[in-house]
Amino acid sequence: MEIHKRLRCAREVSGLTQQAVANSLFVTRQTVSRWETGSREPSLTVLHDLSMLYGISISELIGQESITERKVNFFAILGNVVFDFLLIATVGFGTLLLLLIGWMISGCLVWGPLYAVYMWLFNVGELNFVLFSYHPQGVAEAFCYLLTFLVGLFLIYIMLFVHKLLYKMSKSYVKYTLKTIRYTTIKKN
16 A cells, blocks of 8 residues: 555544644645645655654554664764854853843833832832822823833733743754754664
């Protein structure tokens, strides 16, 4: 049996539709259809993902009696160590510094107005605040404090978004790096 027929059979045995397979692999339904009709062949990475999705081995999926060997590419390890060192030394420390500065600025923008309100409420310090008075200067001052506080909250939201984005990028980079170090070969019996 050819690969495209085995792909279709494995999908049907698993009880999945082409759309469900496409959604789990982040491809279109037409791509899955092309694999199953034999007009296109999936890559080895896609075959691995399909075998994980269907719960069978790659050798069963491609219909060969074979032995799967995992090997380590030592040159990839050396290249990744050198590249990662340079990446962390330049981009990593620069990004860390920018994140630290961003958190400091957003913290100051949030805590500054809160501290000013605290000083006004409890009459702390030697500053004479006209905050919340009916004087036009007091209204402008209160508006500036409120605006500063809101800008600080918005910057905190942006910083959290940047942290999540950097975490996802780092996670995918590490996953890619590990894939380049370890590779799989299939040998026939």
